[in-house]
Amino acid sequence: MAEYSAPEARTGTLRVKSGLAQMLKGGVIMDVVNAEQARIAEEAGACAVMALERIPADIRADGGVARMSDPDLINEIKNAVTIPVMAKCRIGHFVEAQILESLEIDYIDESEVLTPADEANHVDKHAFRIPFVCGATDLGEALRRINEGAAMIRTKGEAGTGNVVEAVRHMRAIHGGIARLRAAREDELYAAAKELRAPYELVVSVAKTGALPVVNFSAGGIATPADAALMMQLGADGVFVGSGIYKSEDPPARARAIVEAVTHFNEPDVLARVSAGLKEAMPGIEISSLRESELLQSRGW
Amino acid sequence: MAGKICIGVVAVQGAFVEHESMFARLGAATRRVRTSEDLLGLHAITIPGGETTTLRRIAGDSGLIDGLRTARQAGVPMLGTCAGLISLADAISDGSDPIIGGLDITVRRNGYGRQIASFEAEVSVTAIGEDALVEAVFIRAPILERVGDDVVVHALYQGDPVAVSSGECLGVTFHPELTSDHRFHQWLYERAVGYANAHRTRSQEDVSVRA
Numbered sequence: 001m002a003e004y005s006a007p008e009a010r011t012g013t014l015r016v017k018s019g020l021a022q023m024l025k026g027g028v029i030m031d032v033v034n035a036e037q038a039r040i041a042e043e044a045g046a047c048a049v050m051a052l053e054r055i056p057a058d059i060r061a062d063g064g065v066a067r068m069s070d071p072d073l074i075n076e077i078k079n080a081v082t083i084p085v086m087a088k089c090r091i092g093h094f095v096e097a098q099i100l101e102s103l104e105i106d107y108i109d110e111s112e113v114l115t116p117a118d119e120a121n122h123v124d125k126h127a128f129r130i131p132f133v134c135g136a137t138d139l140g141e142a143l144r145r146i147n148e149g150a151a152m153i154r155t156k157g158e159a160g161t162g163n164v165v166e167a168v169r170h171m172r173a174i175h176g177g178i179a180r181l182r183a184a185r186e187d188e189l190y191a192a193a194k195e196l197r198a199p200y201e202l203v204v205s206v207a208k209t210g211a212l213p214v215v216n217f218s219a220g221g222i223a224t225p226a227d228a229a230l231m232m233q234l235g236a237d238g239v240f241v242g243s244g245i246y247k248s249e250d251p252p253a254r255a256r257a258i259v260e261a262v263t264h265f266n267e268p269d270v271l272a273r274v275s276a277g278l279k280e281a282m283p284g285i286e287i288s289s290l291r292e293s294e295l296l297q298s299r300g301w
Numbered sequence: 302m303a304g305k306i307c308i309g310v311v312a313v314q315g316a317f318v319e320h321e322s323m324f325a326r327l328g329a330a331t332r333r334v335r336t337s338e339d340l341l342g343l344h345a346i347t348i349p350g351g352e353t354t355t356l357r358r359i360a361g362d363s364g365l366i367d368g369l370r371t372a373r374q375a376g377v378p379m380l381g382t383c384a385g386l387i388s389l390a391d392a393i394s395d396g397s398d399p400i401i402g403g404l405d406i407t408v409r410r411n412g413y414g415r416q417i418a419s420f421e422a423e424v425s426v427t428a429i430g431e432d433a434l435v436e437a438v439f440i441r442a443p444i445l446e447r448v449g450d451d452v453v454v455h456a457l458y459q460g461d462p463v464a465v466s467s468g469e470c471l472g473v474t475f476h477p478e479l480t481s482d483h484r485f486h487q488w489l490y491e492r493a494v495g496y497a498n499a500h501r502t503r504s505q506e507d508v509s510v511r512a
Contacts, residue, residue, distance in 0.1 A: 009420035016419045019440045019479050023350045023383070026314040045358035047314055047351065082395075082410060083352050084441065106416035106441070129417055256358075263313055263335060263359050 012129030017151035020084065020106065020131060021215035024048055024152075024238055028228070028259050029217065031055050031242035034073070035080035037251075044255035048084040048106070050240065051077040056113050056160030056220075057243035057282065060294070066114040068096040074103055086133070091300055092118025094127075101130045107152070108132045110145075112299035113159045113242075120301060125149030135219065137170045137297055139177025140196035143206070146214055147199045153212060155236070156297040157220020160243050162284035164227040166297060167220050171234045174216065181207040220297070223248070223281045225261030225274050232265035247282035254278050306493050309334040309343040311369070313359045315351020315384065319478035323486040329493065337368025344500075345378040345493035347486075348385030348401075350440065350476055353410060356384060357400055366400060373403045378469040378492035380485060386472035387443055394446055403470040405449025412444025412474075424463055424475070426456045430484035437463070437475040445474065455485075469496075 010016075027047025032038040033055060041049050053069040054062065068089050078085045084106035089096035091110055096117075100108050110123050112135050125132040126149035135156035136142035142153045155174060157167030177196070184192055184207060193203040205213060218231035219240035228239045241258055248254045257274040264270035292298075308324050310317045312333035321331045324347075334340060346369065348356075360366045366388075373379055373389075379401075381389040388400035392407040413419070419441055423434040437458070445462050448454065456464035456473070464473040464485065469492060477485045 009422045011418065011420045013421055015438055015479065016421055016440060019438050019476060020416055020419065022316045022319065022479065023352070023440055025316060025318070025351075026312065027352065027355055042354055043358070045314075045355045047355050083354055084416060101417070104415050104417045131416065259355070259359065 014149075014151065017131035018214045021133070021152035021237075024084070024217075025215055026262060027238045028255075028262050029086065029238065029240045030245055030255060031240070032077060033246070035076050037246060038077045038080045038085075040252050041245075041255060042081045042083050044252060045259035046083060046255065047238070048086055049077065049081060050086045050088065050109065050242070051105070052088055055243045055246055056296070057162070057247050058160075059113060060160040060296075066090075068093070068099065068114070071099065071103055074100075074105060078103070078105065088114055089123070090114040091116040092121050092123060094123045097123050097128060097130075097132075101128055105130065109154075110134050110150075112156060112296045116299050122148050122300070125151075133217075135297075135300060136174065137300075138173040139181075139206070140198045141300065142174055142212060142216070143196060143198035143202045146212070147202060150214065152215050152217070154217040154219040154240055156300075157218065157222070158287055158290075159220045159296050160285075161221050161287065161290075162223040162244055162247065162282040163287055164221045164223070164230065165287060167218050167222060167227075167231055168234065170220075170297070171218055171231060171236060174212070175235050178206055178210060178212070182210050222258070223284060224278075225257045225271055228258045229261045229265040229271050232262055238262065244282055249279035254281075305330050306344050306490065306497055307332055307342065308489065308493055309340060309346040311346065311348045311356075311360070311365075311385070313351070313365070314355045315349045316476070316478060317349045319476075320347050320349050320382075320486070323478050323483060324490065327483060327486060327490050329490050334365070335363075337364050340368050340372055343372070343377060344497045345380070345489050346372060347489065348379065348381040348388050349478065350383035350385060353384045353387050353400070356388060361400075369401045373401055373470065376469055376496065378471075378489055378496055379403065380471045380473070380489040382473045382476055382478060382485075383440065383442060386474055389470050389472045391449075392447070404465060404467050404472050405452055406445050406465060406472070407447035408443045409446050410443050411441050412446075413439065413442055416441055422458060424456045424458045426464070426484065428453060429455045429464070429466075429488055435482050435484070436480050437477070438479045439463075439475045442474045
């Protein structure tokens with residue numbers, strides 16, 4: 001056996017942070033507001049849960065300032081399940097992030113669903129041992145978040161609407177952006193970086209590999225198994241489902257169906273079977289009926 | 302001819318693409334396994350890291366776990382990493398039922414703690430490729446609480462076994478698919494070749510008996 005000299009463990013490295021996201025791929029991350037919902041999600045096959053006080057549809061309905069959840073609630077959910085637990089902090093609110101780190105949750109979502117705390121700066125995510133997931137609407141935004149240390153990206157969609165159209169727009173924007181970089185000449189990448197408002201080195205890496213350097217899930221508006229499979233076929237590595245489950249008539253059945261749809265996203269026969277008899281989906285909101293100021297996706301810079 | 306070696310990669314949930322690229326570099330063809338029908342004709346199977354409860358739920362309901370257990374009992378070589386190792390363990394310390402089984406070990410899920418305790422470190426590897434210190438990535442990794450007498454230890458971290466095999470089953474608590482170290486995938490590939498040869502010989506014998 002090779003010489004053994006008590007090797008030092010390195011925690012919080014980028015590989016360890018983005019590695020957890022790699023293990024979540026092909027899975028469904030579900031919003032839950034209490035321990036009972038968390039157990040339903042785990043039982044349904046969720047690969048992680050997002051602990052929060054109110055699901056996006058209710059945040060939207062209630063109005064006011066939406067903040068990090070009560071640590072008691074987060075701990076209650078953490079103790080209820082063995083799968084990874086995520087929680088949200090406000091954009092730029094690094095103290096909420098510090099609190100979430102001290103609670104030892106598994107992933108922090110710096111989320112536009114909560115009211116932003118800083119209109120210029122996001123959290124410096126390199127400063128944390130806990131990994132971060134951040135929302136993005138296009139390639140430039142995704143690369144800016146990765147540059148700040150995000151170990152996972154999710155397209156924003158429009159949370160709390162049950163309408164998948166924005167999720168589709170954002171996923172297509174990211175993959176379209178990647179395709180354009182792949183096709184660009186090397187000497188065009190400087191201008192591309194400027195246009196994307198993203199670091200040149202990351203732009204070069206995407207042009208070379210044809211992929212983001214971290215996992216990219218889809219979020220915001222997924223309400224049915226077909227929605228989830230649609231996002232997977234468009235290139236998502238997995239999906240977040242928030243209001244879509246617990247605003248529907250039969251949450252456990254819908255949760256299981258969406259999990260199966262993500263595993264078998266390319267098999268219409270399976271999708272047909274799991275879509276049958278699910279009772280009512282969440283009602284949903286037409287995006288054009290929302291005022292500009294009601295859009296969550298435009299939060300983040 | 303048995304044709305090209307084909308290794309199944311269980312693709313229910315988790316890091317299956319990373320395993321596919323490891324085998325691609327070794328020149329082995331892979332097939333994604335989502336249902337028990339996908340198991341037909343495979344020479345070896347990899348069970349990647351992911352969430353154990355998700356695997357148990359989806360693969361249990363669809364009959365894939367039963368299929369994997371039958372394949373393992375028929376001697377198809379298997380490699381499990383992290384959650385994959387948990388699914389090959391004969392016992393899980395929280396008392397939940399074994400998933401596939403095959404390795405005489407007792408495993409504790411998330412043995413080092415939550416994500417904040419996930420880490421990279423060098424582990425000392427033996428009896429698989431050349432003895433070496435190898436970089437390893439542990440993510441919410443399990444700990445082996447008990448290792449049976451007939452189990453071979455292939456890697457140690459701080460004196461504790463982190464890679465073990467028994468017969469045609471190899472389990473690793475970390476993620477070789479996230480680094481560039483091929484030795485565990487090479488082990489499975491070589492076993493796959495052996496399995497393919499054994500089965501080719503048998504089918505040729507069948508032919509000669511009939512002739």
